[in-house]
Amino acid sequence: MEVVSSTLFPNKDKASLEAFLRYCHSVVLQKNNFQLVSISLQVPHIDPLLVLASIHEKNALHCYIEHPEEGKATIGAESALSATFSGKDRFAKVKAFAENIIENTIAFGDLTAAFTGPHFFTAFTFFDDLESRKENSFAPATVFVPLWQASKTPDSCSVVVNIVVDKDSDIPQLVEKVWAAHKKLSAMNQDTFPLAVPEQAEVFQPEEVGGEAYFENAVRTAIIDIEKAKYSKIVLARAVDLKPKKPFNPLVSLNRLRKNFTNCYTLSFSNEQGKNFIAATPEKLLTVSDNEFTTHALAGSAPRGKTGVEDEAYGIALLNSKKDIHEHQLVVDAILQNLANINVSAEKSEQPVLLKLRNVQHIKTSISAYLINGQHILDLVSALHPTPAVGGTPVDVARNSIKEIENFDRGLYAGVIGWFDYKNNGQMLVAIRSALMEEHRARLFAGAGIVQGSDPYKEKAETDMKLQALLLNI
Numbered sequence: 001m002e003v004v005s006s007t008l009f010p011n012k013d014k015a016s017l018e019a020f021l022r023y024c025h026s027v028v029l030q031k032n033n034f035q036l037v038s039i040s041l042q043v044p045h046i047d048p049l050l051v052l053a054s055i056h057e058k059n060a061l062h063c064y065i066e067h068p069e070e071g072k073a074t075i076g077a078e079s080a081l082s083a084t085f086s087g088k089d090r091f092a093k094v095k096a097f098a099e100n101i102i103e104n105t106i107a108f109g110d111l112t113a114a115f116t117g118p119h120f121f122t123a124f125t126f127f128d129d130l131e132s133r134k135e136n137s138f139a140p141a142t143v144f145v146p147l148w149q150a151s152k153t154p155d156s157c158s159v160v161v162n163i164v165v166d167k168d169s170d171i172p173q174l175v176e177k178v179w180a181a182h183k184k185l186s187a188m189n190q191d192t193f194p195l196a197v198p199e200q201a202e203v204f205q206p207e208e209v210g211g212e213a214y215f216e217n218a219v220r221t222a223i224i225d226i227e228k229a230k231y232s233k234i235v236l237a238r239a240v241d242l243k244p245k246k247p248f249n250p251l252v253s254l255n256r257l258r259k260n261f262t263n264c265y266t267l268s269f270s271n272e273q274g275k276n277f278i279a280a281t282p283e284k285l286l287t288v289s290d291n292e293f294t295t296h297a298l299a300g301s302a303p304r305g306k307t308g309v310e311d312e313a314y315g316i317a318l319l320n321s322k323k324d325i326h327e328h329q330l331v332v333d334a335i336l337q338n339l340a341n342i343n344v345s346a347e348k349s350e351q352p353v354l355l356k357l358r359n360v361q362h363i364k365t366s367i368s369a370y371l372i373n374g375q376h377i378l379d380l381v382s383a384l385h386p387t388p389a390v391g392g393t394p395v396d397v398a399r400n401s402i403k404e405i406e407n408f409d410r411g412l413y414a415g416v417i418g419w420f421d422y423k424n425n426g427q428m429l430v431a432i433r434s435a436l437m438e439e440h441r442a443r444l445f446a447g448a449g450i451v452q453g454s455d456p457y458k459e460k461a462e463t464d465m466k467l468q469a470l471l472l473n474i
Contacts, residue, residue: 001105001118001422002027018175024106024165033104034166036081036145039178040109040116046157048075049258051150052268053251061144062270063121063419064254065429068262071154074419076121076146080162084139088128091382094120094143101145102422115151115158117422120144123269123277124416126386127399131409137273138411148181204471206240206444210407214238215463216456218405219448225401226452233330234392234401237447238463239408242474247439250276256473261358265429269417277412279434280469282357283389285416286380287427291371293344293380297331298355299389299449300324300363301462315354315361323453328352328363330451331388334395335367338383343373359469377426381416390414390430390447411436413445435470444470 004020024037052064052075061082066073081101085093098120111117123142125131130140149160161181163174208214215238222234250268257280258266264280286295302318305311318324332348339346346369355364391414392398402410412431420426436443446466448459 001102001107003107003111014175014179017178018171020108021165021171021174021178025167025169025171027106028165028167028169031104032167034164036101036105036118036162037165038105038107038109038118038160038162040107040111040113040158040160042110042113043157043159046150046152046159048073048150048152049251049254051075052077055148056251058274059272060270061121061142061146061272062268063123063144063146063417064266064268065417065419065427066258066266067264068258068266072152074115074119074149074151076119076144076149076419078147079144080147080164082142082144084142086129086140090124090128090141091378094122094141095376095378097143098420105422107422109160113156113158114153115149116160118145118162119149119160119419119421121146121269121419122417122428123412124381124385125412126390126410126414127403131403131411137275138269138271138277142269142271202244202474204242204244204474206242206467206471209239209241209443214407215460219450219454219456219459221405222401222450223452223454223456226450226454231397231401232393233327233388233449233451234398234405235388235390235414235447235449236402236459237406237410237413237445238460239413240444240467242442242444242471243440244442248437248442248474250278250437253435253437253474254278257470260473261469263357264433267417267429267431269412269431274438276437277417277431277434278437279417279429279431280473281429281432281434282355282362283430283432285384285387285418285428285430286377288371288377288380288420289425291424293346293369293371295335295367295384297328297335297348297352297365297367297387297389298362299328299331301448301465302361303465304356304359304361311356311361315356318361318363319352319354323451324363325352326453327449327451328365330393332365332367334388334393335384339367339369339380342375342379342383344369344371344375344380344383357469360465377420377424377428381428385416386414387430389449390432392449408443410445414447433466433469435474437474442474444474 418428446463
């Protein structure tokens, strides 16, 4: 990647922009190859979700990720470059796609600030191939460089405009396009286009996919398989459909979720067919920052109490539950082993702790490592996905059994949504507590880990608890 100096773009006006883009065009002619031009600028306060609300187009790619408690958010909208892949080598294909673009990128701006320079937004479905029912409309792997990106941290806010320059590019036309995008993004703030949110979500009557007894019967099937030692754990999901009185607005749902679940990751990924996959997920697959890798094992669930005493009692019971501790340890062991398989020596926290969310609490173990062998972030994703927290163990046997037992396409449910940049930094999230939204239907997903000792009715109650968060906020 070539990083150009401010002398090529001295005044940050339209004349300087045109001169800069003409320089980029000369590089295209010299290399006989397209160039991605990435322009990063610092701006005053910006709210990425409100940016998305302003520029949102139903049939355009977008990816939005926010963690309200951390004060971090980013959104990439529309596509400068994109690709889709499938197959067991889908992560390697996305990696090769990104590396080719980075080799042909000219970047301008203060690239020391967070969320600057070219970023790649990604979505990976749970399975690595297209599912038989063709319900989800998301490719097994989607990657795109956004036309524009807006991000915030507690310390800074930035916008990035990305355009492709090739030998036939109309430079004056590109100047107008970049200038209009930058002007629009830089001028945005919360007061200029508030995102109205009704006080309460619509009340729905969920329709169980597969009928009312589907999930309990699925759990019974899994318990029989476990008793036969086919696998030691499997994560089974259920889906419910909601049909609204008026068309859904996924951005309103996202705004409600981020306000009510401040210690979760609020996310949205949209394809080019009018479908949005949204979530308020507590689970990250991994974060990489300056070669520091972090993740966590999250498995074992209990409700929150109505009083402090009741809540503490639920938490203590969870930490002392042999069934839940066993389920949790399977996830910890699998993560550590899968990392060791790619020469990552990781450490875990000494004792698990409770992660308390608004409506549920989980057992959590933190895991970290320093990357000394040059592993790409997608190598790590390939090694870890799916963890036993969303798939099972042994992973291949459990994953095949999920296809046999479940009666709907998972699509992005329990898949991976995130971003990475040209410096191999990034964050990948596990897409649970989620919904696939269209104008006139939303399909909500929730799952539970089935191990020896599981009870079908208790597992159904656990998924009811997890679905409630979305039912009250869609």
